[in-house]
Amino acid sequence: xxxxxxxxxxxxxxxxxxxxxxxxxxxxxxxxxxxxxxxxxxxxxxxxxxxxxxxxxxxxxxxxxxxxxxxxxxxxxxxxxxxxxxxxxxxxxxxxxxxxxxxxxxxxxxxxxxxxxxxxxxxxxxxxxxxxxxxxxxxxxxxxxxxxxxxxxxxxxxxxxxxxxxxxxxxxxxxxxxxxxxx
Amino acid sequence: xxxxxxxxxxxxxxxxxxxxxxxxxxxxxxxxxxxxxxxxxxxxxxxxxxxxxxxxxxxxxxxxxxxxxxxxxxxxxxxxxxxxxxxxxxxxxxxxxxxxxxxxxxxxxxxxxxxxxxxxxxxxxxxxxxxxxxxxxxxxxxxxxxxxxxxxxxxxxxxxxxxxxxxxxxxxxxxxxxxxxxxxxxxxxxxxxxxxxxxxxxxxxxxxxxxxxxxxxxxxxxxxxxxxxxxxxxxxxxxxxxxxxxxxxxxxxxxxxxxxxxxxxxxxxxxxxx
Numbered sequence: 032x033x034x035x036x037x038x039x040x041x042x043x044x045x046x047x048x049x050x051x052x053x054x055x056x057x058x059x060x061x062x063x064x065x066x067x068x069x070x071x072x073x074x075x076x077x078x079x080x081x082x083x084x085x086x087x088x089x090x091x092x093x094x095x096x097x098x099x100x101x102x103x104x105x106x107x108x109x110x111x112x113x114x115x116x117x118x119x120x121x122x123x124x125x126x127x128x129x130x131x132x133x134x135x136x137x138x139x140x141x142x143x144x145x146x147x148x149x150x151x152x153x154x155x156x157x158x159x160x161x162x163x164x165x166x167x168x169x170x171x172x173x174x175x176x177x178x179x180x181x182x183x184x185x186x187x188x189x190x191x192x193x194x195x196x197x198x199x200x201x202x203x204x205x206x207x208x209x210x211x212x213x214x
Numbered sequence: 215x216x217x218x219x220x221x222x223x224x225x226x227x228x229x230x231x232x233x234x235x236x237x238x239x240x241x242x243x244x245x246x247x248x249x250x251x252x253x254x255x256x257x258x259x260x261x262x263x264x265x266x267x268x269x270x271x272x273x274x275x276x277x278x279x280x281x282x283x284x285x286x287x288x289x290x291x292x293x294x295x296x297x298x299x300x301x302x303x304x305x306x307x308x309x310x311x312x313x314x315x316x317x318x319x320x321x322x323x324x325x326x327x328x329x330x331x332x333x334x335x336x337x338x339x340x341x342x343x344x345x346x347x348x349x350x351x352x353x354x355x356x357x358x359x360x361x362x363x364x365x366x367x368x369x370x371x372x373x374x375x376x377x378x379x380x381x382x383x384x385x386x387x388x389x390x391x392x393x394x395x396x397x398x399x400x401x402x403x404x405x406x407x408x409x410x411x412x413x414x415x416x417x418x419x420x421x422x423x424x425x426x427x428x429x430x431x432x433x434x435x436x437x438x439x440x441x442x443x444x445x446x447x448x449x450x451x452x453x454x455x456x457x458x459x460x461x462x463x464x465x466x467x468x469x470x471x472x473x474x475x476x477x478x479x480x481x482x483x484x485x486x487x488x
């Protein structure tokens with residue numbers, strides 16, 4: 032009985048490890064696409080932030096500190112690819128991931144339904160905080176125009192792509208099947 | 215540790231680490247140095263990004279060709295037709311421009327020589343091909359052209375009318391081996407005869423002979439008609455002395471004269487009525 036339990040625990044850990052590797056691979060692929068292919072597929076000059084969508088979906092589905100670390104890693108990687116100073120975007124990712132993880136505890140089982148509207152809200156929050164800070168730093172004006180022309184369409188675009196990521200995170204990685212990170 | 219507490223600890227630790235990282239990153243940026251993390255990530259991603267971009271471009275081109283292939287083909291054919299028509303129009307315009315220049319030059323020749331009665335003619339045939347020995351013009355006896363009339367252009371002497379029909383005339387050029395023109399070297403005033411000469415592998419020329427020793431022209435001397443013999447009016451440009459050679463058999467010097475007229479570009483002449 033005890034041996035069988037240990038085997039089951041080992042099997043679950045292995046599965047979680049491979050799931051995490053797969054999600055990391057997806058993240059790298061998304062960042063690659065985001066910097067190369069997606070700008071050519073922009074709709075009304077809006078380009079989706081796929082890494083953010085993945086982080087939100089992963090945080091809602093997985094929960095726990097792993098999701099926080101994953102989000103920080105994704106944020107840092109995105110900043111590294113964009114160039115310039117690093118850390119702020121990762122901090123925003125951490126904050127949003129934290130909220131998602133907290134929400135996922137309360138809305139367990141309904142996170143799949145909640146994901147698209149949450150993606151929309153969180154994308155708006157992220158973009159407003161990020162670009163707002165940048166505008167203050169650069170001493171720029173016209174944030175309203177950016178909100179209407181870029182942030183809002185991008186948030187819609189992200190929302191449209193969200194179900195794909197919910198499906199990916201849920202089915203491909205098998206995270207939900209292997210049990211939520213309850214640590 | 216409770217799951218909520220552990221999460222909180224991790225979050226606070228991450229936030230603290232990120233704040234520290236942010237500080238370092240901004241300091242590096244201020245110092246004008248690239249963040250090593252950025253450098254590393256971008257170095258790793260660059261080949262992948264290049265590959266994806268190239269792939270996506272190739273795919274887009276393929277998709278574009280697949281979707282719009284028929285339209286592109288039609289457009290291509292239409293553009294080819296248009297280009298061809300425009301090319302023809304351009305060539306026509308060029309031809310008209312050249313003809314205009316030619317006619318203007320002939321008009322200048324006529325106005326500059328009021329003592330001569332001149333008739334403008336178009337060359338309709340070059341009977342000896344690239345030898346330019348005989349030419350045929352589009353006007354003849356009907357226009358008053360008769361055998362013995364002289365053909366000229368603004369460049370100089372072309373030849374003499376050797377046959378004239380109702381609406382055509384044949385000109386034997388000065389390059390013809392049977393053509394002999396009485397000429398004069400402008401600088402030395404030496405009188406000589408210029409005869410057509412067939413130069414192998416080269417453009418035909420005239421030979422000036424006999425020329426007395428001591429009166430030999432030098433290369434670059436201008437040769438014009440002398441008017442002697444009555445065959446050609448005086449003062450028409452014939453050519454330029456190019457080379458002086460010695461005929462060992464006859465123990466005599468002769469001069470090769472390059473004609474003024476460019477026979478290969480000749481399209482119209484003026485006939486001076488004699």
